[in-house]
Amino acid sequence: MDADTGFRSLFVSARDGLRLHARDYGPLDAAGLPVVCLPGLARTAADFHELALALAGDETRPRRVLALDYRGRGRSDYDRDWRRYDIRIELDDLMQVLAAAGVEQAVFVGTSRGGLLTMALAVARPAAIRGVVMNDIGPVIDARGLLRIRGYIGKMPVPRSFAEGAEILKRLADQQFTAFGEAEWQTMARRTWTERDGALVPDYDPRLMKTLEALDLEAPLPDLWPYFAALNGVPVLAIRGENSDLMAAATLEEMAARHPDCETVTAAGQGHAPLLGTREMVRRIARLIEKAEKRGA
Template sequence: MPVLAAAAESLSIAAPDGLQLHVRRYRPAAEAGLLPVLCLPGLTRNEADFEPIARHLAGDARYPRTVFAMDLRGRGRSAYDPDWRNYNPAIELADVIAVVAALGIERAIFLGTSRGGILTMLMAAAQPAAIAGAILNDIGPLIERDGLMRIKSYAGRIPVPKNMTEAAEIVRDLFGAQFPNLTMADWRAWADRSWREGADGLVARYDQRIGETLNDLTPDQPIPDLWPQFDSLPQVPLMVIRGGLSDILSAETVAEMCSRRPGLEVLDVADQGHPPLLAEPRVLAAISDFVLRCDHAAGHRI
């Protein structure tokens, strides 16, 4: 499909406790009155992860729509919290609710990657009417322990690279087994989304103290499930994207999700792990088709 240029701008919105949250808004050249998309990133990730899909949807020549990509507190350009204990799903959910209200969003399609998908399921329990459709990117009601322990091993613990070349090598070494087809240019782009230039060298694009939220996680600790929150998702179009090499979302969990939710759309990305990058033409096209189905289900005439 033809993709046109879309304007991108940064917004600052106050959280309930006053902390400033950053949201990136991708605005099409001409509004078509379609549902907006709200993108929520992973635990240590930021809004830049969504730039390919955001520009693809906002720049759709036939069906342009506004896309918002949020930096959770302590990530990207959102302010860091003085107390790292506030990096928890309950407070982050309150932040999402505040952002939705400040943006004047009545209903949106939620696209949540990993932690963002958890927040989407929590949003379904808190404000189901706000969800006109949902995409869960490599996350479900059950999280695999091995994947969590892998994330604990690096979150807040990666040494500061000397330069972007070394940064690209670090992320390649960390994630190469889950993303075997990426080139060094891809790893450099990943590094650019993960660090920024600071006064004294490279700085991670998230508060390193977020790693402390995983300190109590042990290999034998029970992991609470989110089946009640998943079951709270309203009867709107629902898609789950799973990386074929994911160690966070298992095929068995996806099968159970399908049995609980007939009509759940499943998109497998065979050569990627946790989480799929949402940048390949096949994935972009599948998401484009899905959001149009959300418009139809919401009664929008297209």
């Protein structure tokens, strides 16, 4: 464990040989259920840092937490073919990481694309999932949110400093994140850009934009309720940002109505996707993990 960062770096080879990275927090031999954190489309493992530290460092029940960088994000290698930034390939990458880490069962925390991956895993390998946190994602996706995301991924101006990056993000998303102060915008800037060769660059492959450009947002988006139904055997915590344009409040309500054990929460003053490192969110997620452990016992 790196005393400065609070995690170990785990590198795993994907099936096609591409090198994948994950942050590995907490004791490897922890008695509690491990937790696997899956970020959004152009996000990285860093988004879960505060949550992972809190869960891994719990005084009464420390646990192992894995947070993934998908291919083309963070410290994972970029793919030479952008078409391979595909959820089916990322699902296989996830299973390779779980196998390499020796994680057979876990609670999964999925933000946005990470929630889609979790539902896909529930169909492909249901026994791996003991509980789920769905962060601002559900079986119905609002095309407005996808349009907004398509408008900025790979297209934002490159800041000269993280302070300037915070200003860029604030101008872009201040209506979504009305509860954010300067500290939150600074944190988001440091998790959107990274320093390489003395300059700031996006912490993801800008060619990710091509995957969104290939989407026909005029056509109906796929119905994912059958995938959500695959989670019926495990407890779920569904989170929605109050100002989210990707997940409607009606979808959150319907998730609770359809699932036998789905708790819901709305993150006030936040959009797509809410931060999970606040004391209140950590408490709720820890409670979901405890519920999953008791059910398994």
